[in-house]
Amino acid sequence: MDKAIVKHESNYPRAQIQKWIKNGQVKVADAIVTKTGFNVKVNDLVIVQPTAPPALKAYPQDIPLDVVYEDHDVLVVNKPQGMVVHPAAGHPDQTLVNAILYHTQIQSNNEYRPGIVHRIDQDTSGLLMIAKTALAQESLGRQLKDKTNLRRYVAIVHQPFTEKSGTIEAPIGRNPQNRKQQAVIENGRAAVTHFKVLHNFADYALIECQLETGRTHQIRVHLKYIGHPVAGDPLYGPRKTLAGKGQFLHAQTLGFYHPRTNKWMEFSIDPPAIFQQRLQELQS
Known part of the structure; x- marks a missing residue:
């Protein structure tokens, strides 16, 4: 049964x-x-008839936020590696949402995900845009759907490349062999990742990835699919890898049209210290 x-x-x-x-x-x-x-x-x-999960409700917590930009409508933050974006099973608090609720009062129909229009994985660092008003929530969400915003990542991956750039277009869905993973599967959701090789090392490479879609674990799954898993990735990468606290993947550049002024806004942030340290070691 x-x-x-x-x-x-x-x-x-x-x-x-x-x-x-x-x-x-x-x-x-x-x-x-x-x-x-x-x-x-x-x-x-x-x-x-599954048991309904307990309702999640976040509350404000005094957690430091690295604010890159803020105005009446929008908040852009640099999420540290190791921080979960919103409450979920096993992570009821100490999330980015808890920090946002403390930093500013955001009203939302979804009580445990106020202002969140996109997210990055727990062990991925970098830039996130947060909607502070209903106008921003609708506008930023529409830009994601229409693919008119910019989300660019840098990653240290296994194995040098022979090509200088490329596009990975492969559907993603839950891995039928491992429910904790996503995978490229025939009946998955359409997913497109563009990449550019910034530097090849002996056993690794530094690349830049730009998302056209935003599926769960998309970059990590796509890079594993083409034989270049992200270094340090505990879910999709090999055990023998660079020492760290998770995958060496950083959301470095974020761009969008301001919800109120329609002015293009673009932000960039350097990778965390451990990412830069491993790069220096590879270069030397």
């Missing part, structure tokens, strides 16, 4: 599905089944 459900619904771990079965939250042909070994037949109607 549990194996059959996992095969068709990979968003939940098998242990969680087994718990739902034992708790009587699974029906087969309108009958409650409580045994994980129940034999499901072809064309059986299986209904799973």
Whole structure:
């Protein structure tokens, strides 16, 4: 029973599905089944009634913010490596959202993600734009959808390149073999990443990536797909890699049209010290 459900619904771990079965939250042909070994037949109607997750609600916390720019509508911050963007299971607080709520009062229909229009992974550092008003929320969200903004990253990756630049166009979805990962799969969502090689080293390369779409883990998945995983990536990279606290991936440049003035605004920020230190070591 549990194996059959996992095969068709990979968003939940098998242990969680087994718990739902034992708790009587699974029906087969309108009958409650409580045994994980129940034999499901072809064309059986299986209904799973998962337990609703507890509501998440962030609260203000006095956490230092590296503010790059701020006005009435927009806030641009430099997120440090290791900080989660918004509360989630396992990270109920100490997130960027908690810091934003303390820094400024932002009203939002989504109480635990005020002003967040895009995000970067926990161990990716760099620039994020935050909407402080409804006008900004709508405008910045539309720019992301219309691909009229700019998101440019730098990364240290495994293996030098033979080409100077390229475009990776490959659909991304949840990895059917590992639910914690994303992967390039046939029926995934369209994803496009442009890259340019800045410098080749003996075993690594420094590259620049520009996002055309914004899928979960997109750069990390695409670079692994072409054989150049991000150095230090614990989820998609090899174990033998550069010493650090996660992937060497930094959101360096961010550009968008101001929601109120429609003026183009562009910001850049240097990678964190550990990123620059590893670069110096590779260059020497």
